[in-house]
Amino acid sequence: MTEKEATLGRWHKEFFENIHLFVKSGLSEADAKSILEEFLVLSQATPKPKVMEIFQEPERLEEIGVYTDIRPEPRDFMLKFLDPIMKKFKVEGTENLKLLDGIIGKYPVTLISNHLSHLDAPAIFTLLYNSGPEGRKIAESLVFIAGRLAFEPDFTRLGLYMFGTLLVCSKKDMADNPSLSDVMTKINMRAFRNSQKLQADGKVISIFPEGTRSRDGRLMPFVDTVYHYVANKVILPISLEGTEKILPIEGLLFNQAVGKLVIGKPVLVGELTRREMESFPSHIEQISFPGTGDKKQFIIDNLALLVGSNLNKHKHGTYRNLYRGDVRETNQLISLPKKPDEHVVIIGSSNMSVAFACILANKNVKVTIYHPDTEMVTRSNEERRDIIHYPIYKLPPNIEFSDKPEVLESATLFVQGTNPWEFDAVYSKIRTYLQKNKSPMVNVIKGFTGSKKGLILEDLHELLLIERDRLAVVSGACYPDQIMERKISGFEISAFEDSLIPKLKELLTNNYVFTRPAINSRDTKGVQLGGALKTIYALAMGLVEGYFKRELGGNVDNTLFHLSNRFFNEMVSIGVLLGGDPTTFNGLSGMTDFMLACFGSDTRDRKYGYDLAYGTRPEKITNGFYGLKVLPNLIHLDEKRHPIVTAAYKTVIQNEDFDIVAEELQKQLARI
Numbered sequence: 001m002t003e004k005e006a007t008l009g010r011w012h013k014e015f016f017e018n019i020h021l022f023v024k025s026g027l028s029e030a031d032a033k034s035i036l037e038e039f040l041v042l043s044q045a046t047p048k049p050k051v052m053e054i055f056q057e058p059e060r061l062e063e064i065g066v067y068t069d070i071r072p073e074p075r076d077f078m079l080k081f082l083d084p085i086m087k088k089f090k091v092e093g094t095e096n097l098k099l100l101d102g103i104i105g106k107y108p109v110t111l112i113s114n115h116l117s118h119l120d121a122p123a124i125f126t127l128l129y130n131s132g133p134e135g136r137k138i139a140e141s142l143v144f145i146a147g148r149l150a151f152e153p154d155f156t157r158l159g160l161y162m163f164g165t166l167l168v169c170s171k172k173d174m175a176d177n178p179s180l181s182d183v184m185t186k187i188n189m190r191a192f193r194n195s196q197k198l199q200a201d202g203k204v205i206s207i208f209p210e211g212t213r214s215r216d217g218r219l220m221p222f223v224d225t226v227y228h229y230v231a232n233k234v235i236l237p238i239s240l241e242g243t244e245k246i247l248p249i250e251g252l253l254f255n256q257a258v259g260k261l262v263i264g265k266p267v268l269v270g271e272l273t274r275r276e277m278e279s280f281p282s283h284i285e286q287i288s289f290p291g292t293g294d295k296k297q298f299i300i301d302n303l304a305l306l307v308g309s310n311l312n313k314h315k316h317g318t319y320r321n322l323y324r325g326d327v328r329e330t331n332q333l334i335s336l337p338k339k340p341d342e343h344v345v346i347i348g349s350s351n352m353s354v355a356f357a358c359i360l361a362n363k364n365v366k367v368t369i370y371h372p373d374t375e376m377v378t379r380s381n382e383e384r385r386d387i388i389h390y391p392i393y394k395l396p397p398n399i400e401f402s403d404k405p406e407v408l409e410s411a412t413l414f415v416q417g418t419n420p421w422e423f424d425a426v427y428s429k430i431r432t433y434l435q436k437n438k439s440p441m442v443n444v445i446k447g448f449t450g451s452k453k454g455l456i457l458e459d460l461h462e463l464l465l466i467e468r469d470r471l472a473v474v475s476g477a478c479y480p481d482q483i484m485e486r487k488i489s490g491f492e493i494s495a496f497e498d499s500l501i502p503k504l505k506e507l508l509t510n511n512y513v514f515t516r517p518a519i520n521s522r523d524t525k526g527v528q529l530g531g532a533l534k535t536i537y538a539l540a541m542g543l544v545e546g547y548f549k550r551e552l553g554g555n556v557d558n559t560l561f562h563l564s565n566r567f568f569n570e571m572v573s574i575g576v577l578l579g580g581d582p583t584t585f586n587g588l589s590g591m592t593d594f595m596l597a598c599f600g601s602d603t604r605d606r607k608y609g610y611d612l613a614y615g616t617r618p619e620k621i622t623n624g625f626y627g628l629k630v631l632p633n634l635i636h637l638d639e640k641r642h643p644i645v646t647a648a649y650k651t652v653i654q655n656e657d658f659d660i661v662a663e664e665l666q667k668q669l670a671r672i
Helices: 008-024 029-045 050-055 058-064 072-085 094-100 120-129 133-139 154-160 171-176 178-200 224-230 274-279 295-308 317-322 351-360 374-383 405-410 420-427 431-436 456-462 480-484 500-507 524-552 557-577 582-586 588-599 604-613 623-633 643-652 658-671
Strands: 089-092 109-113 142-147 164-168 204-207 233-241 259-263 267-269 285-287 342-347 365-370 399-402 413-416 441-443 471-475 489-495 513-517
Touching: 008 029, 008 072, 029 072, 029 154, 050 058, 050 178, 058 178, 072 120, 072 154, 089 120, 094 133, 094 233, 094 259, 109 120, 109 224, 109 295, 120 133, 120 142, 120 154, 120 233, 120 259, 142 178, 164 178, 171 178, 178 204, 178 224, 204 224, 224 233, 224 295, 233 295, 267 295, 295 317, 342 351, 342 405, 351 365, 351 413, 351 480, 365 405, 374 399, 405 431, 420 623, 441 456, 456 471, 456 524, 471 500, 471 524, 471 588, 489 500, 489 524, 489 588, 500 513, 524 557, 524 582, 524 588, 524 604, 524 623, 524 643, 524 658, 557 582, 557 588, 557 643, 582 588, 588 604, 604 623, 604 643, 623 643, 643 658
Parallel strands: 089 259, 109 204, 109 233, 142 164, 142 204, 267 285, 342 365, 342 413, 365 399, 413 441, 441 471, 489 513
Antiparallel strands: 233 259, 233 267, 471 489
């Protein structure tokens, strides 16, 4: 559901189906029916709070204010209503509540939590209230920040009377209602002033810094508008799991889910006055403002880490790459090493180079991503994220960006992460640095280049004069997006010098990435060719898929998998012509990567071909498109020996009608 229905007639029938849950929890059918009926009556009888009148009569803002106090009857009922629903929830960290003794009322305290469900605020209140004397004391002092839409539906309103609330208006609400933007701004200013007074009176202001509910349970970026509610205050971090299963976003049926609320240790964020700091308890840890950089963003990100530290690692979302992935202990943050074992310089910012940077960051290393774009480098460093390729993910502290070629002088390992069509722009200023620094260099980018040799390692050797024994390639069946999400992935390594392989294997192996030598560990051509050619055949597979879906409709898996063997055999035959060992193509960089690229859900090359078959030529270049464009530089496209790649070339590069090309291709394949 987008929002809970606002009138009884539209949702009470579905709501009564919850009777089975209450019976299952131990209530008699009569008692279960009674509690559901009481919910319906109360939800209708309990009016909207007076603060909602401001939107009809803005001039009454000063008279009405923005604070709504608890109502005992709805609160007591909701505690009774939620008790059987939340029986399988547990509360951890109650001992941390004792650390707030003598703090509340003397210093401002703000509770923060991740946000999963409409039920989160009532759940936090209920779980704290039932957790013991300290928890009940905190629960009774809670004042939640609430948007006006939370009070609109009858279904959600009862829960918001369990505690005090301060009305605020989101940026989206303002954008959707421009005529009310002035009064909404005044409401927000009034709410902040009220929050300070309430905290001085012993109340705990409670907020959801994500700003809205997470649709997949993973942490979203914390919004910067919460900064003033958290800066220079004591923060009580709460981590919720399972509330989204109790009350899914769609529907009105409750589930008796398993979940938990974890109470973190309170932390002072920022600073208090000098006088307050003199008497501030030493047992409360402090997060101080940094000396440089964006102080607001620093505070916001650290709050996310406080909440995320008590969540399952798969719930870290935006912040997941900040936690170490090479240790068994959960939720251990990556730190900037005082004495790094390696200084890895990644050349070029691309999806894959950033993904590799995050893999390497799990080790005791310093990682620098070199890119000549000064504006991109500056912003990425300030915001701690790659603003172009992965703006959603925060990057660990041991990754930095630089546009200074001099950074290459101290590198102990180079990673080639530049897409082939960007080589000239990135390498033009660093050639001499790569020749002077004799550190090893490993390529992680798949695809052909525009040179006569066509392969990245060959270009590095012949055009940039980098010694062969310094060069290696890492490849495998991996989407960089899923590496950033820490999905289990794997690579294989090939190098001219055997001693490089153990070093790279160690650096590129952790709890979610597994790296091994290639089948033929010295066949650098074969490993490169597998990764480069599969991009072309994935694009061709997209063309075929789009064509047959357009012509036949429905699922065409039979067709695609019937053709897959022919596609792969043709790919291997071209790979062998270009110098690869045929057995190498049976590895991760060959057959496995081919299958992922041709049939995986996230492949850009296959989507390019699919869109083209439907008449849309994508604007963004892919490795498959570029490889297909330069392939005639490397081999003669023989339509009889290589009908698939020839058909793709005619369609994609020469702009021939694919309907005509496809008919000819079917005839060719029928004769093979």
